[in-house]
Amino acid sequence: MTSTPNAHQMGRVLLCSANSNWCVNFLRSRFPSPYLSHPLSSFTLPLRRLHSLSIRFHYSDTIIPSRLLGAEKLISDQRINCKLAEARKKNFKPLAMEGSKAGSVKELPLGIDVTTEEEYTLQSKLLKEFTSISSIDKAWIFKSDSGINSQALFSISQANLLANKRRKFILSGQISKESNASVNFQWAPFPVEMTGASIIVPSPSGAKLLVVRNSENESPSQIEIWGPSQLEKEFHVPQSIHGSIYTDGWFEGISWNHNETIIAYVAEEPSPTKPTFGNLGYKKGDGTDKDMNSWKGQGDWEEDWGETYAGKRQPALFVIDINSGEVRAVKGIEKSLSVGQVVWAPSVEGSHRYLVFVGWSPDKRKLGIKYCYNRSCALYSVRAPSFESEANTHDLKDGSTEDMPVVNLTQSISSAFFPRFSPDGKFLVFLSAKSSVDSGAHSSTNSLHKIEWPLDGKVSSSVKIVDVIPVVLSAEDGFFPGLYCSSFLSNPWLSDGRTMILSSAWGSRQVILSVNVLSAEVLRISPVDSDSSWNVLTLDGDNVVAVSSSPVDIPEVKYGYLVDKATKNAVWNWLNVSSPIFRSSEKVRSLLSTLQFSILKIPVKDVSDSRTKGAKKPFEAIFVSSKTKRNDGFDPLIVVLHGGPHSVSLSSFSKPLAFLSSIGYNLLIVNYRGSLGFGEEALQSLPGKVGSQDVNDVLTAIDHVIEAGHASPSKITVLGGSHGGFLTTHLIGQAPDKFAAAAVRNPVCNLALMVGTTDIPDWCYVETYGSEGKKIFTEAPSAEQLTFFHSKSPISHISKVKAPTIFLLGAQDLRVPVSNGLQYSRALKERGVDVKVILFPNDVHGIERPQSDFESFLNIGVWFKKYCK
């Protein structure tokens, strides 16, 4: 009990977030604003005022913190009275009064209330264990002199929650292939942390290691060359030569030349000079003097490549001589061309050396490129600058552009990337996303092509492009559905010099393929009977080091080799490699062992709507469930929806999803039509039908599991990000009685708002209008188009929504700007739907920074537990 307050004592009322709007209005209507302080969930008032507040609540002796009142909306005094009576019955302690001797009750953090705090504590402990599982990012194998043993180097990363970064380290090991039935990996006892390294690239022979350290400010980039036991060279490249070296996995390209003396790479071009102003106004010239009486203006705004490239300058080509440290920009490349993925062309004795690179030429503007393969690009060859140290070349030593034509090698195809020369240098193989560029869909089925490389290295723009693997339109069940590759190994070749090993989506699985670039034969070499996903890490001669995982199995290293190589019966055999890399806690292992998964085939409803054969074929969903059924019936279900929409949820291990299944949810991960991995016709059936075909596919998948007795219609929640958030918010609007709760990450809620604010306005046109949208795309949408965008958006169904929804938003998202999620969440709140919004001020579209990722999935878990157990 508190003593009667005197007029100068202060007290605090805490408001849980669901109540805060109502209470803020209530308080504002009664107290002058100086008494209200931020944050909104906490108000400090003179006790006299609090006292009158409590009298207003007919509860005069104790101040009950309103967080104890539960999360229901306080809509009438009557309701408050009930709640207060309940609180009194439960003997809740009064809130501590500043300046009084009353017992202390700890203030709860923003957004957490007593009803969820316990759940928060429990789930956060478990999520921490999932988060700490490490991932293999890359691997390299070096053959030892004897040829029997190989050395392996694994680049691994792990979330460092305290530093809010990913920790990178290296683990090495020795591989001995003892017999056909076993392989032995001897791992080093501990990994070594690569502090501050942006990327490492071993030289082809394995004798040297390049380490790049980009600075976070405007300091020079550091290039280090390591030998077997020590640092051999270290060079600092100032910003006046170039900015950060690209290590983004897309423009990124770092290539050692054949004798390992020169490295070609991609870096931001140097900062442009900005205008200088002083006492007399504009200072002529470059104004480099750091005069106290002057300042730098901004100059013209420079376009960047959008999401994740904000503020990044144009990628340009450079070479460094690792003996002298001399850096040269590659000359002759058109100023407007952004470049990346550079490789050295085969060297020809006594001739100039050439580089092959990918060039992206923006059309009218640089539209967003992240996740967007529909940006036209071509392969070019350019003569590499030469250095004094290079003997036996006839190069011009002055780096002049004279006699250095840049040749476009792929003029006849709208997209060419991931260039790889065959080991004998006879052909250049590359991947193409031409069906993306031509249709406007941001991603689609790839094709593989080759160019015969002239022996004298003199290549022209009329070089013939040969199709190796065409775009697959539609495939019969179990047959190759087409190529869907997000990366290539730097050396993907088996020793025959014509077989490439690569990973590709095949329905809901990722598989490893061998592709013979002469015969065009494609073989699935990872086990055909495995529903897990397989990803190639590197090659050990003709053997494959891979990683395999599933929604319920943490990744494992696998070693594949061909049995009966020389015969027609050759088959790939896969050995388990015991590895310290993916150790998880006993708790995680035991929880995962209670789960199972299967890949469901879901027949399409209303096939009459589908124009092509491929669009009538069943789509897939991954169903993750507990092995034992709960006594009281069904485990609740989370329907999980990927973004894109032309992306795919693979049957690989996902830490956040495994966490959600471990806290008691079954998962239905739907690869609706439009996903990658099912042939081009199924994919192209979606543009123009978003918000209906994809929504209906998800509803069909849900009905499928309900009808099969795997889910209860009253225990369904839904989770999706981006386009998956578009589907989630469409579903809670179009099928309002189906979902107990929803969670969205950077959702597309209003295309009419997105089209004017996103880095990919063309995406809004193509997905809303179909391929026609590519032709009518404009930066100035008409009123009629805006109406159409609105009508296809979740916001047009907002009045029907009932499901409590949590929003996770990245304030720096350029793809689906935060205004989309904020507008929709405010509109839901206005209609009385329970809403929670967490905004991450420094996150972009992916919300991948470790602390944000952690807080997101913890809150999703707690939100679902609150509304659907």
Ligand SMILES: CC(=O)N[C@@H](C)C(=O)N[C@@H](C)C(=O)O
């Ligand atoms: C092409 C693209 O970025 N589309 C977004 C609307 C989207 O859905 N993004 C995907 C990649 C995601 O999962 O975030």
